[in-house]
Amino acid sequence: MDTDLVLSGDPRDVLAAAGKKAGVPTAEATLIRDGTNVIYQMTGGVVARVGPPGSHLVAARQIQASRWLAEAGIPVVRAVDDIAQPTVVGSRPVTWWVQLPDHRHATPAELGAILGRLHALEIPESPSFPTVDPFEGLRESIDGGTVLPEDDRAWLRDLAERLQSEYLVLVPRLPRCVIHGDAWQGNVVVPRAGGAPVLLDLDHVGIGPREWDLVSLTVDYTDFARITDLDYQSFVDAYGGYDMTAWPGYRTLATIRELRWTAFVLGKAMTSPEAAEQVRHRVACLRGEVDLPWSWSAF
Numbered sequence: 001m002d003t004d005l006v007l008s009g010d011p012r013d014v015l016a017a018a019g020k021k022a023g024v025p026t027a028e029a030t031l032i033r034d035g036t037n038v039i040y041q042m043t044g045g046v047v048a049r050v051g052p053p054g055s056h057l058v059a060a061r062q063i064q065a066s067r068w069l070a071e072a073g074i075p076v077v078r079a080v081d082d083i084a085q086p087t088v089v090g091s092r093p094v095t096w097w098v099q100l101p102d103h104r105h106a107t108p109a110e111l112g113a114i115l116g117r118l119h120a121l122e123i124p125e126s127p128s129f130p131t132v133d134p135f136e137g138l139r140e141s142i143d144g145g146t147v148l149p150e151d152d153r154a155w156l157r158d159l160a161e162r163l164q165s166e167y168l169v170l171v172p173r174l175p176r177c178v179i180h181g182d183a184w185q186g187n188v189v190v191p192r193a194g195g196a197p198v199l200l201d202l203d204h205v206g207i208g209p210r211e212w213d214l215v216s217l218t219v220d221y222t223d224f225a226r227i228t229d230l231d232y233q234s235f236v237d238a239y240g241g242y243d244m245t246a247w248p249g250y251r252t253l254a255t256i257r258e259l260r261w262t263a264f265v266l267g268k269a270m271t272s273p274e275a276a277e278q279v280r281h282r283v284a285c286l287r288g289e290v291d292l293p294w295s296w297s298a299f
Helices: 011-022 056-071 106-120 140-142 150-173 210-222 231-237 250-268 273-286
Strands: 030-034 038-041 046-050 088-089 091-100 102-105 176-179 190-193 206-209
Touching: 011 038, 011 046, 011 091, 011 206, 046 250, 056 091, 088 150, 106 176, 106 210, 106 231, 140 150, 140 250, 150 273, 176 210, 206 210, 210 231, 210 250, 250 273
Parallel strands: none
Antiparallel strands: 030 038, 038 046, 046 091, 088 091, 102 190, 176 206
8 A cells, every 4th residue: 555645535544554654553443433533443552543634733733732731740641652743644644642541521620620720831932832713614614514505504604703703802801821722521531440630632722712611611501501500610610710601701602612513513414414404403503593401412
């Protein structure tokens, strides 16, 4: 196999080619998750993440972020040290990670505590992290989501434009720090045998307002009723007492996050009838046609 070419759209072909380049056996790889990154478990305690085309800079930042966070004392998923990373095949990067022990998702309190530690770090001069842009790729996702009628896509474009205008007014007033960029309970895991919560999925680590990290769990509380009053208060207390629902800009960030969740499923809707049905439901929610609390299926 020519490892400089992707022979098909199958990420397994990319994985096999990357494995040859990196010297990692991939024949017995098993699929863990098929999302923006396609994740495989290898024998020997290694996990591979196959990134989307053109994401090699993002993959390189994941490796940098992992190593910097570890040095800063944040428990974090660890990149394999003895492989040059990322391994690029065609236009797709593959990164190699140390497999985590058996684990569970973090509780709201555990998520709040690790975010508090992360946000307290000084912004480093090196590595140089990008400014997090909550609107990155959003217009392209809406434009490409032809499973929706043009009326709905036009409405989503107008919503994104309004939210971006509101966000640009809010951001200059907010302190900046290192943020995870996609902070929810599933991106912090806790070893079942004991040990500190571990931060993972580092694709969006960058510089931005702490509110962007705090909004996902808060939305789960206010708009989806996925967590109880007690759990939400434990999140607030563990973070240090900052309640996002009392911040005047909360609704803007909450709707941006919900719009991003909708756009993610819209990207899957061309090939999945279930995703197409779900994205129509999510748009109806955003348009005010469904009462709170909402129920959205996971993808």
